[in-house]
Each structure stands twice: as C-alpha cells, then as structure tokens.
Amino acid sequence: MVNPLLFPEYADAIRALDLAAIGSPAALPERFLLAHEGRFSVHYIPFEYVNPAARIVVVGIAPGFVQWKNAMAETQRRMAAGAAQDEVLRAARLAGAFSGAIRPNFVALLDAIGVQRWLGIASCASLFDHDAHLVQISAILRHPVFVDGRNYSGTPGMAKLPFLREQVLRYFAHEAAQLPDALYIPMGGSVAEGLDWLAREGVIRRERILHGLPHPSGANAERVAYFLGRKERAALSSRTNARQIDAARATLLAQMAALSES
Template sequence: MQDDPQRFEHYAPAIRELDLGRIGKPAEIPRRFDLGRDGRLSSHYIPFDHVNPRARLVLVGITPGFTQWKNAMREAQRQLAAAAPEHVDLAAVKRAGAFSGTLRPNLIALLDHIGLQHWLGLASCAALFGAASHLVHTGSILHHPVFIDGRNYNGTPNMLRTPFLQRQIEAHFAATARALGPAAVFVPLGPGVSAGIRWLAQQGVIAPDRVLHGLPHPSGANVERIAYFLGRKNRATLSAKTNADKLDTLRHELQAQVRGLDQIID
C-alpha cells in the first residue's frame, strides 16, 4: 500500500467545498465522507493517504479524532486553493493532522524519555514532526476516524470483537504495515492498540520483536500517568488510580528494549 492520490482526488472536490467553521462536532461531518456505518459506529474519510516506506519508527494511535480530522482537512484545503489535487503534498497534510493538538507534546516527551531520539540520531523526537519526518510513519490501527454515538472512539466496543472495526484493521492498517520496511519499529499507543498489534503479529503481519508495548497514551486525559512516567510527579502525590509500580516496570522495560534495538535490527 503506497500513497493513494486517486483516492484523494476522488474526495478533493468535497474537501474544497467544506465550510470547516460550520462543522463543530463529528455528527456534522458531511455524509459524502462516510466510509461505513454499523449501528452506533461510523467511519469517515481523512486524507491520510501518505505511507512512508522508509520509516524507521511507526507511531500507532487508535484512530484519528475529530481534531485531527479538522486539522488535516484544513491543510488539504489550503493546498487545494493553490494547486490541483494531483499536486497536493499528502505527506504535509498528514503531518498537519497526525497526533495534533495536545497529543503531540506529550507524545514527544514520552518518546524522548525512553530514548528513541538517541536510536534515531536526533536531539529530540520533536524533529519527527519537522525536519526528520522521513524517519517516521504516523498512523492509527483504525486508519480513518471512527466515532461512536458521534464521539471519538476510545476502544469500546472491542475492535477485535467487532466485525465492522476488525475489517477496517485488515483493509487499511494491515496493508500499510506490510508496505513498511522490515526495520521499522512500531510504537502502539494505548492497551487497545497494543492488543490489535499483537493480533496482527499473530497473523504474521508484524514481527513481535519490532514492537515497543506499554508507553502511556499521550492523551491529556492521562495527565497523571504521563507526569509520573516522565518523572515530573512524585509517587507520594499520586492518586489511587495510578499504579506507580506498573509504570516503573514499563519505563525500565521500554528503555532497555530501545537500548537493544540495534541488536535485532540491521
């Protein structure tokens, strides 16, 4: 699976016509972007058609959210105002939308904390969203935005036990994973994504030793776990909902796994 400019060109006229200022929630996304519906679930096209087959690092979220959808559409509109669809830089569209909003600074801090910037030869993983974007592929196990009851999908219902969602994994993310180089390392964000990646590994799509499981999700709703993982919050001040021992174990395991990456990857 490589870039699919023909798919983007199909949606380009509708993207040009979008009045993003009038779209304030997922339920207001025009039906022309619908990719499928099943009961409470819906999936909608996002111009994330770019695939980076040279990527060394693959960041995998659960699904683009509404904020990411709007940011990607805004960048696509900006480019379409200046060029024909076939000249739109789909990589730039993806950079504008992928892990945008409050997710990105948290994600960069977490990646740096486990040492991935050193493995990649960077001062910081912040460069992955700029000058070093050639080293990363950003994606989601549910490639196109999925909403449930008009809200961002957050893992319920279970994607591996929901045929509508499992088909999307097989049709989109599995194809992308096969297109990436054999040296790519996958970082799933959140337990639901980890479960999906493990399932794909069982199918032979991804090598298990190329996956870094256990990084806290960078969502702003996860602020306390992130702060403790990064050493910004003292154990004594944690609430009962945060398992410090588990986070300590995950941090040490991930840092050790990153240090050992060069031993398993040419």
C-alpha cells in the same frame, strides 16, 4: 490487501465542502461515508500518505471529528495553492499532529527509553522538525469511526468486532506492510490490543511494538512524570500504579537495548 488511493475520487467533493456548515459528525455529507454497520459509521479522510523512510510509526486509535475538519481545511488550502497530490496528502495527515502539551511529553518519553539513540539523532524532538522523514503519524483505524454519532474511543475493542477488524486490515495493515522494519508506538491501551492482534495475524513483528509508554496527554501527567523520574513514588496518588510503570519502563529499556544491538 488491495488498497487503491481514494483521494482522486474525493478531491472535488473536498474542494466544494463548506466546513463552517458542518458542526458535528451527524452533519458529515453522505458523500464521505465509506462503510456503516449498526451503530458504527466510517467516513473518508485524506490520510493516505505513507512515509516510506519512516522508522517510527506513532499509532493513534482513529481520527476524530475535529481532526477530520482540520485535515479537510488543510487539504482545501493546499489544493487552492496548486500543490501536487503527494504534498496535499502529506500536509493533510500532519495537520495538527501532536500539537500542544502532548508533544514535549511524547518527546521526553521516547528519549527516556533511548529511541533517539536507536535512530542516531540527538533527541526525538527533531522528529517534528528536520528529522520528520523518520516518523509516520498514523492511526490503527485510518478513517474516522463514529459510534452513535460520537468519536469511537476504543470500546468495544476493535479486535472483537469483524466490522472494525476489516477496517484495520483494509487500511492500516496495508500501510504496515510498507514499513516492516519500523517501530510501532501505540497511543493507548485499545491501540496496543489492536497491534497485538495484528502481530498474531502476522502483519507486524511483536518485537517491533513498544508497549507500556504512558499516554503523553496532559490528563496523564502524573504517570508521565513518574515514568520520567520527575515525581517520587511516595508522592503518587492512589490512581497511579507505580509497580506497573516500573515494570513497563524496565521492559522498554531492555527492548530498546536489544534492538540497538541487533
């Protein structure tokens, strides 16, 4: 699991980027291509910062094109200001993390199952403020993956493809090895499947994965509202499986109770 820091190799190229001229994944400079196979391509992003004190790891699927541009812009700003390498990498990884409506939903979901009590804080809202040292914002595929020039969305499943499995093991598994006692929160079903695969591989302990939280995006508002008790079961649309959400909530509450007692 050798995972050398790549940033020094890319710093000059990032500094020289004309981001205004890059309007799509197809326009990404060849210099940033890390790997490719068939329809898949992987491009470097300066997301190598690992918070050694993190007790919560929020795991997305992969940075997309917009996040690539935002991270590169933040990196350019920090380098121009003369920031140290660690600060540059930390700022790049946090650029735009959980902005907008997704953040209050996410905080409410974590508080609803008792993550704040396990952490010993009043609310998980402070994870984005003065308790930011307790969280690692991550992605199971650290670097952007594009399929036919579009953001990889989880299909086909990464655990089924040797090319993507190698990316997970090369980067995310190395990160997870530094945070063995953290809780892992998958953001979406494909990420959950990937974390389960890593648990079978012995990279992460299965009891440290918090399965079943609804994705906190605005598009998932009804499931979030029902999980939080803000919407009655009788008022749900046919698209929302109340029984599944009830079961997930009960399992998560029991899991957090067990973790708090251990």
